[in-house]
Amino acid sequence: MLSRREFVKLCMSSTLSVPLTNILFEELVKAQVVHPEKPRALWLQAATCSGNTLSFANTVNPYLSDVVLNVIDLKYHLELINAFGEQSTKVIEDTVEKGDYILIVEGAIPTKDGGIYATSGERNGQPWKAIDLVRYAASRATYVIAIGVCAVSGGPFAGHPNPTGCVGVHEVIDKPVINCPGCPCHPDWFVGTLAHLLLYKENPKLDDFNRPVMFYGRPIHDLCDRRSYFENGIFAEYPGDFGCMYKIGCKGPITYADCPVRKWNEYVNWPVEDNAPCIGCANPGFPDASSPFFEHLPSIRVPNITVTANTVGVATAAVTVGAIGAHLVGNIIKGRPLGGTPHTPDKDDTGEREGKLENEERDK
Amino acid sequence: MAQRVMIDPITRVEGHMSAEIYVENGEVVDAKVSSTLFRGLEKIFEGRDPRDMPYYTQRICGFCPVPHSVASSAALRDANPVEVPYNGRKLTNMILAADYLMDHIRHFYFLVVPDFTKMPEVSPYIPYPTKDYRLPPDVNAKIVEHYLEALDVQRRSDTMVATFAGKAPHIHGIFPGGTSMPPHTYRVIKYRSHALELVEFIRTRMVPDMEAFAKYYPDHFEFGKGYENFLSVGLFQQSENLQDRVIKPGIMVDGEIRNFDIRSLREGVTEDISHAWYEEGPEDTKPINSTVDPAYGKEGAYTWVKAPRLNGKPMETGPLARMWITGDYRNGISTMDRLFARVVETLKIAEYCSTWATELKPGEPHIARWEVPDEGYGAGLVEAVRGTLGHWIKIEGGKVAKYQVITPTVWNGSPRDKNGQRGPMEESLIGIPVENPEHPIEVVRTIHSFDPCNACAVQVITPKGPLKKFRVY
Numbered sequence: 041m042l043s044r045r046e047f048v049k050l051c052m053s054s055t056l057s058v059p060l061t062n063i064l065f066e067e068l069v070k071a072q073v074v075h076p077e078k079p080r081a082l083w084l085q086a087a088t089c090s091g092n093t094l095s096f097a098n099t100v101n102p103y104l105s106d107v108v109l110n111v112i113d114l115k116y117h118l119e120l121i122n123a124f125g126e127q128s129t130k131v132i133e134d135t136v137e138k139g140d141y142i143l144i145v146e147g148a149i150p151t152k153d154g155g156i157y158a159t160s161g162e163r164n165g166q167p168w169k170a171i172d173l174v175r176y177a178a179s180r181a182t183y184v185i186a187i188g189v190c191a192v193s194g195g196p197f198a199g200h201p202n203p204t205g206c207v208g209v210h211e212v213i214d215k216p217v218i219n220c221p222g223c224p225c226h227p228d229w230f231v232g233t234l235a236h237l238l239l240y241k242e243n244p245k246l247d248d249f250n251r252p253v254m255f256y257g258r259p260i261h262d263l264c265d266r267r268s269y270f271e272n273g274i275f276a277e278y279p280g281d282f283g284c285m286y287k288i289g290c291k292g293p294i295t296y297a298d299c300p301v302r303k304w305n306e307y308v309n310w311p312v313e314d315n316a317p318c319i320g321c322a323n324p325g326f327p328d329a330s331s332p333f334f335e336h337l338p339s340i341r342v343p344n345i346t347v348t349a350n351t352v353g354v355a356t357a358a359v360t361v362g363a364i365g366a367h368l369v370g371n372i373i374k375g376r377p378l379g380g381t382p383h384t385p386d387k388d389d390t391g392e393r394e395g396k397l398e399n400e401e402r403d404k
Numbered sequence: 405m406a407q408r409v410m411i412d413p414i415t416r417v418e419g420h421m422s423a424e425i426y427v428e429n430g431e432v433v434d435a436k437v438s439s440t441l442f443r444g445l446e447k448i449f450e451g452r453d454p455r456d457m458p459y460y461t462q463r464i465c466g467f468c469p470v471p472h473s474v475a476s477s478a479a480l481r482d483a484n485p486v487e488v489p490y491n492g493r494k495l496t497n498m499i500l501a502a503d504y505l506m507d508h509i510r511h512f513y514f515l516v517v518p519d520f521t522k523m524p525e526v527s528p529y530i531p532y533p534t535k536d537y538r539l540p541p542d543v544n545a546k547i548v549e550h551y552l553e554a555l556d557v558q559r560r561s562d563t564m565v566a567t568f569a570g571k572a573p574h575i576h577g578i579f580p581g582g583t584s585m586p587p588h589t590y591r592v593i594k595y596r597s598h599a600l601e602l603v604e605f606i607r608t609r610m611v612p613d614m615e616a617f618a619k620y621y622p623d624h625f626e627f628g629k630g631y632e633n634f635l636s637v638g639l640f641q642q643s644e645n646l647q648d649r650v651i652k653p654g655i656m657v658d659g660e661i662r663n664f665d666i667r668s669l670r671e672g673v674t675e676d677i678s679h680a681w682y683e684e685g686p687e688d689t690k691p692i693n694s695t696v697d698p699a700y701g702k703e704g705a706y707t708w709v710k711a712p713r714l715n716g717k718p719m720e721t722g723p724l725a726r727m728w729i730t731g732d733y734r735n736g737i738s739t740m741d742r743l744f745a746r747v748v749e750t751l752k753i754a755e756y757c758s759t760w761a762t763e764l765k766p767g768e769p770h771i772a773r774w775e776v777p778d779e780g781y782g783a784g785l786v787e788a789v790r791g792t793l794g795h796w797i798k799i800e801g802g803k804v805a806k807y808q809v810i811t812p813t814v815w816n817g818s819p820r821d822k823n824g825q826r827g828p829m830e831e832s833l834i835g836i837p838v839e840n841p842e843h844p845i846e847v848v849r850t851i852h853s854f855d856p857c858n859a860c861a862v863q864v865i866t867p868k869g870p871l872k873k874f875r876v877y
Binding site: 085103120156157159162196197202223280306335 | 414419441443460559594700770848
């Protein structure tokens with residue numbers, strides 16, 4: 041079996057011409073020889089658009105059929121389960137009864153007015169609210185994974201003025217949650233995290249937002265293949281232009297994710313390659329901390345960070361670099377990327393979190 | 405005395421949904437379909453930069469982000485007209501068409517096939533909800549094989565979307581003035597090769613599978629009829645002329661097809677909220693000014709979906725409506741016909757994809773610059789995968805003053821209106837023979853035939869009273 045270190049190295053590999061998961065699937069198959077019983081999993085949806093399910097469906101090596109039928113024992117997923125009505129909710133109850141399963145939650149949890157804004161099925165004759173359902177299912181889960189920025193921190197449905205009081209999963213349960221943000225979450229980020237849990241029976245290394253460092257360890261700006269355009273001051277003036285997207289709102293400098301090297305959908309493209317700015321969807325503060333999506337960074341109000349650089353067009357590239365630098369310094373001083381409410385559970389929960397975000401694991 | 409049966413949740417649909425049916429002498433005599441998720445997105449949209457809307461509105465639904473992006477861009481373009489270059493229009497249509505393939509293939513295999521096929525005895529396919537599986541063992545085995553194949557093939561369509569739109573779901577790249585990605589040759593070839601692969605898959609897998617369902621479940625052509633009212637605003641706009649669409653717009657009222665000028669929807673559609681959980685607000689002639697607040701538990705109400713009506717009529721919308729109006733499919737109106745028309749449309753669109761890829765003009769413009777107007781009003785009407793989608797925007801001071809969305813499932817899954825007319829989906833359930841009222845699989849199959857999307861259906865809310873000033877970023 042791959043050592044944990046080799047596994048993380050593989051996940052962080054920046055030369056992803058061969059998908060990391062090519063090797064991953066083999067490893068998972070091997071792991072199951074050791075653990076013949078497939079680990080049970082429950083996938084619950086709260087206030088969601090199902091985008092993370094559909095993104096997960098784009099997984100390659102392992103393919104969806106491998107994951108769903110060979111890697112995990114997926115007991116419940118609203119869009120895949122055969123049963124309906126009471127018969128389907130009973131599957132949830134039976135699984136929770138047995139305990140020892142991985143809980144995957146997609147979607148924000150509405151909390152306003154007691155959480156009546158998302159219900160699914162009935163329990164004790166009352167509509168089963170997402171908040172109660174998630175608390176109930178989390179009670180006996182071995183691991184809880186929040187997939188997508190909604191489940192992490194509320195996401196688009198928690199946008200100002202947050203009419204239904206949407207929050208992330210970690211705010212309604214008292215267990216550690218592994219956060220896999222993104223709108224949607226990249227299938228590799230989720231499948232890689234799941235694989236780590238299955239192979240090593242412990243959390244991958246997490247940052248202060250409980251995101252797996254192997255995927256969310258470095259800002260997009262550092263990995264971007266248009267970085268040289270930024271350094272040379274060649275900026276796009278409108279989406280569709282070639283060049284650095286910074287001036288038209290790219291949130292790459294403050295977004296921690298590996299999109300530029302990983303790319304999306306069978307590794308074919310990613311937003312900046314599409315000549316459109318990154319909108320920072322992997323930030324827990326998404327979308328309010330990223331919008332307007334097409335305004336460049338310093339004009340966004342970022343709480344507690346005092347960066348005043350306001351024009352990039354007239355400035356030289358060097359000044360621009362300075363402005364970005366100040367931004368990152370601001371972030372690093374605060375010890376977190378941007379916006380949102382940081383989740384800082386007990387250190388005991390996850391063991392070896394020392395708060396060092398990047399590099400360490402990669403350099404090994 | 406009719407027996408009340410509650411199906412909650414209805415699974416294998418997008419979002420949270422339930423149905424309450426009344427069965428008498430083995431037939432459904434009354435039905436209420438309810439959507440149980442509310443997010444209030446339209447309130448969230450207010451005060452934002454209009455340019456954010458083609459991105460933000462995609463978050464309404466992960467199944468059909470592209471139609472929302474296209475409709476929103478069209479609404480912005482209507483508010484401040486700009487001429488879209490040839491390539492921009494073609495690429496927008498290609499991205500939209502690929503999204504259709506993604507959605508139809510996923511709907512057919514993930515959501516519909518388990519209704520008619522005995523799936524392997526593993527989670528999440530057990531427990532079985534019915535014993536009514538009629539396919540002979542060899543046909544059944546073949547369809548299960550195709551299902552497993554589809555689990556892996558379906559991602560190709562999202563790859564086609566992402567080839568020109570950055571990532572999928574929730575794309576980048578469609579703007580009021582066109583698309584940000586030029587028609588690079590190697591991307592065009594990639595897109596086309598995936599399209600050809602899917603054409604082959606649809607021809608040799610999806611179509612025969614559908615024919616098998618039709619052959620072994622012939623009674624499903626006999627129920628699920630509903631109203632003979634169809635609405636389609638047409639699909640794949642080809643020029644500046646709104647009406648000029650590859651799949652033609654049209655309506656059918658009480659079985660009679662009529663021409664339809666889609667500009668008549670520009671001022672919006674009035675929605676009835678007598679049976680939806682919203683407080684009645686003061687009447688306004690313009691739908692975009694309608695004011696409602698959520699009121700969960702309102703007497704007589706049972707859903708978060710409002711009831712739009714066209715000249716007082718409930719309208720069914722979706723693949724059957726589109727294919728009926730164009731004349732591609734006119735076998736009948738029923739549960740099975742709805743599924744069949746979807747497969748017919750899937751093949752048709754996959755063939756468009758491979759053709760259009762050869763019609764791009766590399767090196768020519770693909771996007772025109774669009775600026776936010778200070779004041780403006782616009783409508784964006786497009787056929788989304790499940791049916792007619794409309795976005796309406798009012799811009800004041802360069803910000804979104806009001807935003808309204810009416811999605812296909814609002815049309816199809818609407819509740820009763822104040823005249824007591826059921827929504828199209830509810831009406832289609834009436835008269836369905838139910839063998840086992842405890843497990844009314846026939847009802848669930850019929851609901852699935854509409855491909856309801858509750859995430860889309862319920863984001864509708866506008867605030868009461870005067871326009872509030874929201875935070876300006």
